[in-house]
Amino acid sequence: MKAFLAAAAAVLALAATPALAQDSTADITFTFETGQPSGQIMVALYDSQSAYDGGGRPVRVERVSVTATSSVVDFADLPAGDYAMRAFHDLNGDGEMSRNPFGMPTEPFAFSNNARGNMGPAGWDRAHFTVAGDTAQTINLAQ
């Protein structure tokens, strides 16, 4: 859990990577339902199991300020294929996943499919989804 969170925070803290030039086929839209309207949501999208499970680079990252109880993040022009997403609600806006003194997260986090892990992040097996056309998911990021 701890290692995952460190990796996720590091990855999500990166500035947005430029989109790779490729054939555009689909948009992926995530609607995040949150608790309090504060801070920002940090989102990382992966296009392979090795990158997602193995701490590799996300294909896209995004951050969005939270001003309502629902926030939309749109990843446009993605090739068809399998994807997985992880996100956390950076309530205090410090860019990092805050943790309690024993290392457990104190800010909400979630994965695509609203998948839940088992004493760790939800793995690719639970979180991945197939994109053939425009795809939308509503993700619960409330505490």
Next chain:
Amino acid sequence: MIPSRRSFLMGAAVLSATVITPDLVRAAQAAAATPNWALATGDIEADIAPRAMRLVEGRPPVGLEGVLYRNGPAKFRRPGRSARHWFDGDGLVRRFSVSGDSVELAARFVDTRKRRQEERLGAMVMPGFGTPPDPRAEIGSPDDANAANTSVLMAGDRLWALWEGGSPVAMDPQTLETEGYVTLRSDLRSMPFLAHPRVEPNGRIWNLGMGGGQAIVWRLSADGTFEDASVIDLPRASYVHDFTATTRHLVIVLQPWVRERQTMPFADGFAWRPETGTQILVVDKDDLTRRRLFETEAFGFFHLGDAWTVGDDILFDLALHRDMDFAARGASEVVEGVPLDGEPAHLGLIRLKADGTTELTRLPVVAEFPRSDPERAGLSRRLSVHTTGENRETPFARAIGVTDWGSGQTRAFDFGADHVVDEMIYVAKPRAQTEADAWLVGPSLNLAERATELHVLDVARIEDGPVATWRADVALPAAFHGVWAG
């Protein structure tokens, strides 16, 4: 440690077999030897709606008015998988309301995320104290595995169901409706909160939460509002289920059952190291950096009594176990219906002397669940209330005792082999003059009648048995701990 190590290895061997599943093996064991006390770790299928209890003995004590809340695991088995340890069942909060000459009983499960998930799956999947992990479990926070099954605390006008590895869970004390996980401060979300807070007579609440070689020290006001918290380092990653306190000190007993591996189930990470003895850390409440460390011989324990001071010495009673085999092994066998072969705990008294030495007095009195007058918490007292009558075969008590540290004498009442006796609570009589002017209030499970009973005994004449007993039309399993809200 050898028996539990062996049983763990046997468990591993069984798990590796593909045809004979562990569940089948345990079912066979249970069928071969279902003990008469199996009801004590039985399953309750649904909440218990409020119902009157019937007076079956004595007469209602004049002036006893209030509510006894108790918590304990009451759901262990589901078709797809069962919990493997007594400490891993779902918390059922019982409410015995005593008013005039009538007693009403209600009970509701704490509506935890654990319970919702396991209901949905039809399987007990959460790893726990002695239940191994299951790949189906969804766990993103310690509170996802929170069984809320160990004790309760009145925090102002809310009732908190307590576990020890996660947050308190707030409930409505009237309806027992679950309200949610308590976050005392946002940066301390998901920090553990032991099931054994120490409450000063003025209401201030102290507690610990354990994290290996560290503990968070919680300080709350009487109404449950957060006052302070800080993390302190401990000399060893001992298993701490309970601590104690004087008016000025926190007393943290560090038994030689030490966490050596980060693994689940939780108990499998601990090793019994009797050669290292027991350490006792005394911390000043006013300045947590001021600390003294005492040493004494090895023993295992779950429960301590309230501490007090004599001069500069600190004294407290406790239930001394020979080791922690019950935690590692016995409490699994209990829930699986296997007769035990373990030595019951005995009452002891520890004196931490001003010169830095430690005196341990062992009484030849079988005892667990020590309690005393909450108005004397941290202050000088003579009396300890405790269960007694546990034996090698049953981990459950059949008797209740009062030990007087002034005379060294224990007086007890034996309910008999048909009763599983819970911890009982000291309730001072109205206008009490002495420490013995009090009642004991607590339930037993009457195995012959297959019914839960509530008893009131007079501390001054405990050996005479209950002054009043009420019987319910339901049989609830044994519970761990409770509070009296007068």
